Amino acid sequence: MVGALNRAMEESSEPQLDAKSKVTNQLIDFEWKLGMAVSSDSCRSLKYPYVAVMLKVADHSGQVKNKSFEMTIPQFQNFYRQFKEIAAIIETV
Amino acid sequence: MAAELEGSKCLSGLLSGLAQDTFYGHPGITEELLRSQLYPEVSLEEFRPFLAKMKGILKSIASADMDFNQLEAFLTAQTKKQGGITSEQAAVISKFWKSHKTKIRESLMNQSCWDRGLRSLSWRVDGKSQSRHSAQIHTPVAIMELEIGKSGQESEFLCLEFDEVKVNQVLKKLSEVEESISTLMQPA
Numbered sequence: 001m002v003g004a005l006n007r008a009m010e011e012s013s014e015p016q017l018d019a020k021s022k023v024t025n026q027l028i029d030f031e032w033k034l035g036m037a038v039s040s041d042s043c044r045s046l047k048y049p050y051v052a053v054m055l056k057v058a059d060h061s062g063q064v065k066n067k068s069f070e071m072t073i074p075q076f077q078n079f080y081r082q083f084k085e086i087a088a089i090i091e092t093v
Numbered sequence: 094m095a096a097e098l099e100g101s102k103c104l105s106g107l108l109s110g111l112a113q114d115t116f117y118g119h120p121g122i123t124e125e126l127l128r129s130q131l132y133p134e135v136s137l138e139e140f141r142p143f144l145a146k147m148k149g150i151l152k153s154i155a156s157a158d159m160d161f162n163q164l165e166a167f168l169t170a171q172t173k174k175q176g177g178i179t180s181e182q183a184a185v186i187s188k189f190w191k192s193h194k195t196k197i198r199e200s201l202m203n204q205s206c207w208d209r210g211l212r213s214l215s216w217r218v219d220g221k222s223q224s225r226h227s228a229q230i231h232t233p234v235a236i237m238e239l240e241i242g243k244s245g246q247e248s249e250f251l252c253l254e255f256d257e258v259k260v261n262q263v264l265k266k267l268s269e270v271e272e273s274i275s276t277l278m279q280p281a
């Protein structure tokens with residue numbers, strides 16, 4: 001029997017998780033890179049930092065896939081903040 | 094040169110149209126559209142070089158991400174040039190850049206990001222209990238759904254499961270990222 005403590009139903013400001021993907025994956029590895037975009041053909045003075053992430057995930061069959069994406073610094077900070085929230089809750093459950 | 098082109102009345106509208114086309118990727122902003130909407134009295138032959146000049150100025154300003162000192166120096170130089178701009182026009186361009194700078198810069202940043210972005214993130218924490226053939230085991234699990242994608246493409250929804258150990262491992266990595274960011278942002 002699975003008992004679910006769904007924090008989203010309580011006071012959370014985060015949207016209720018109604019997973020669109022039915023399959024959950026396990027995180028095998030989290031690789032990151034902090035980059036700085038200096039210049040491009042459309043903008044000689046870009047100068048913006050970004051966080052590039054490479055997730056190694058395994059599905060139920062054990063097949064490993066790489067998923068990559070980029071975040072701006074504010075997006076990263078939001079991501080970090082949410083992880084800290086998760087850590088705080090999972091500790092108390 | 095047509096008198097209308099020397100004025101600054103419709104220049105603000107023209108710059109908006111140029112920004113829509115050049116930076117925001119809004120389709121359909123043609124030369125003819127801009128001319129007929131803003132400078133209907135001017136012929137296309139006269140309008141074309143004028144448009145090219147204004148486009149060039151706007152692109153230079155955006156490309157260098159000019160601050161207000163640089164902008165002033167640049168525009169002053171343009172007013173002194175042969176076939177340059179009037180000081181009235183310089184004032185309009187300056188005002189335009191000041192109010193659109195942030196938005197234009199954001200578009201340029203987006204345009205140069207070719208990887209997918211994190212569009213949204215949602216999560217919940219479940220407490221799992223097993224009862225059959227074993228003592229009650231309480232293992233909390235975090236379920237996280239990442240929406241990964243880029244504009245114009247369908248998103249991928251990646252659903253991940255983490256136990257407490259894994260959450261803390263990731264958290265440690267994230268604090269390393271944060272440390273790097275702080276080091277980067279420190280004044281030289």
